[in-house]
């Protein structure tokens with residue numbers, strides 16, 4: 001179905017912080033990054049965000065989930081139709097609930113709908129088969145991080161740290177040759193990242209996030225509270241492991257007695273400390289940590305990470321990448337891998353029993 005060699009894939013991601021949809025074009029053969037293309041962002045309107053938020057934690061069958069799926073499909077169709085052309089679309093959708101050891105994982109949005117609207121083949125539902133095969137279903141960006149490490153010609157193991165609503169990291173050793181699933185990677189979710197900070201400043205100040213970490217910078221960290229938080233069982237589990245956005249439901253209650261600035265500082269420190277704890281699991285010390293996702297724009301968080309980690313902490317821009325679009329590019333890359341029958345996860349990235357390729361491919365009816 002897909003032509004041979006390198007193709008232009010359009011990847012899109014609607015992340016756990018519910019801010020909007022990122023979409024980016026990537027030229028790739030599913031193994032290497034050949035060229036970066038146009039990228040665009042479409043924020044959700046307040047109404048759209050509210051519809052999605054209503055469905056968080058719910059599973060298919062609830063009317064809230066159907067309503068959220070419609071919002072997700074409409075927003076993606078509007079954004080993706082602004083792009084000139086592509087060979088294939090990688091559509092992540094919006095995670096509403098993630099419980100790999102229980103109910104499974106669910107990303108709202110139907111790839112078949114997008115294939116019809118956009119008249120392009122769409123790869124979607126990337127996580128289900130990994131969970132069915134015993135994996136965590138997340139994180140899935142690691143195979144793309146491997147390609148990024150090769151692209152930047154990293155001189156040793158590097159860590160890609162994504163600070164979105166939830167944090168996740170990939171340790172990758174670019175010295176390995178493909179097949180990369182045989183040891184070049186270790187990946188897992190680190191802990192809560194921006195989601196609790198956003199929730200706090202929204203509750204207390206009606207703001208969407210702590211811009212530039214300004215509020216946290218004025219506060220004092222309650223170190224006992226941070227240490228106590230890190231006693232949660234999740235931080236003692238060996239990776240691979242993954243989180244749902246709401247896996248720490250009491251995190252805001254824990255800071256309820258603190259004033260706004262101290263609470264923001266303490267939640268920011270919880271994010272940094274959980275990353276530091278995660279680094280203890282790595283096979284070897286990386287030469288640096290490259291930070292992607294919105295958290296890299298929070299100088300207070302970046303400063304805390306620099307203090308806690310023994311290696312340089314830099315935004316991915318320092319290595320030539322676009323930290324707002326890395327995840328969208330990852331799903332472009334993964335879409336091509338799915339179409340080519342290449343694996344998208346392996347035991348060291350999701351804990352799946354063997355390297356497997358997830359995802360469904362839906363072609364528009366006229367092309368079938």
Ligand SMILES: Nc1ncnc2c1ncn2[C@@H]1O[C@H](COP(=O)(O)OP(=O)(O)OP(=O)(O)O)[C@@H](O)[C@H]1O
Nearest residue numbers: 015016017164165166194209211212293294297298
């Ligand atoms: N200037 C800034 N100062 C502080 N925080 C910021 C800034 N810009 C973005 N952020 C934070 O980054 C968040 C968005 O990050 P991002 O877009 O990486 O999340 P996401 O992709 O939805 O999440 P995930 O990777 O978990 O799916 C915002 O909600 C906010 O908390």
Ligand SMILES: CC(=O)N[C@H]1[C@@H]2OC[C@@H](O2)[C@@H](O)[C@@H]1O[C@H](C)C(=O)O
Nearest residue numbers: 016095098138139140141166168327
């Ligand atoms: C289930 C799910 O959607 N997980 C997301 C979420 O957001 C960050 C972290 O938790 C990561 O595990 C994952 O996203 C990235 C893109 C991934 O799969 O690599």
